[in-house]
Each structure stands twice: as structure tokens, then as C-alpha cells.
Amino acid sequence: MSDIALHRYLPRLPEAALQEFTEWCVVEQAKAAGYDFTPDGSKLNNLQPGEYVPQLVDQFMKVKPDPIKAGLVAAIAGKEADQHALSGLAIVADFVSLYVKYLIPKDGIPPEQAEQALIKAGQEQCEKLIQIAQKYGVAF
Numbered sequence: 001m002s003d004i005a006l007h008r009y010l011p012r013l014p015e016a017a018l019q020e021f022t023e024w025c026v027v028e029q030a031k032a033a034g035y036d037f038t039p040d041g042s043k044l045n046n047l048q049p050g051e052y053v054p055q056l057v058d059q060f061m062k063v064k065p066d067p068i069k070a071g072l073v074a075a076i077a078g079k080e081a082d083q084h085a086l087s088g089l090a091i092v093a094d095f096v097s098l099y100v101k102y103l104i105p106k107d108g109i110p111p112e113q114a115e116q117a118l119i120k121a122g123q124e125q126c127e128k129l130i131q132i133a134q135k136y137g138v139a140f
Helices: 015-027 029-033 049-061 067-083 088-103 111-135
Strands: none
Touching: 015 029, 015 049, 015 088, 015 111, 029 088, 029 111, 049 088, 067 088, 088 111
């Protein structure tokens, strides 16, 4: 598994940055896992990050191209996120980033390729998180 520990940095971000990162994970990065997700903007308009993020994640979690894999990955990501002991939107962003990352390796590929897919996904998340953090004046 990729060892980029994004969960260490999530609590340092403002809620707006966590919202942006979560949205990027579910709209952009999830495409690599076969998810073509377009949020229902009518349910998200004018919501503050504390309401927006849970609503966005709820919409995303209802899209399951492979419900068995999605369920297994949700359990793994949930268990790992729980171990990180975050709170608020940081734990939601952590769970979503793990969930999307672990969905990316395709079923049936050799373990080496799966590991490379996880590393690449983790690197992409790290790069995006740094970019968003800089936008909000947070340095890691």
C-alpha cells in the first residue's frame, strides 16, 4: 500500500479546502476507478462545507458500478479512517480519499500493478492536497 499519510495534514486545512479536496476525489479521481459521478448541484447549492461535504459524499456513495467491490472497499477505508482518529470534515475527507484510492486498482490485475496503481493514486492525492492547501495559505 502507498504510504503517503494524508490524514496527518487534513486537520490543518480549513473546511473550504476539505470541501474542495473531497469534491476533487469524488468527481475527478474517481474516474480512474470507473465512476462517472456528477453531483446534483440543486442539492448542494448554497450549502456551507459542513453540510456540503456530507451531502456530496452521500450522493457519491449511492453510485456503485460494482456494489460488492464498493462495499468491501468502504469497509477497508472506514476501518483505516477510524484508526486515524480524526474528527469533523477531516475524517470525511480521509475516508473518501482512501475509498477512492482503493477503488482504483482493477479486479484481476497482478498485485504489482495494483500496488503501482495505489502509489500513483496516493501521489495524485498528495499533489492535489498540496495545491489546495497553498491556495488557502496552508503550508505543509
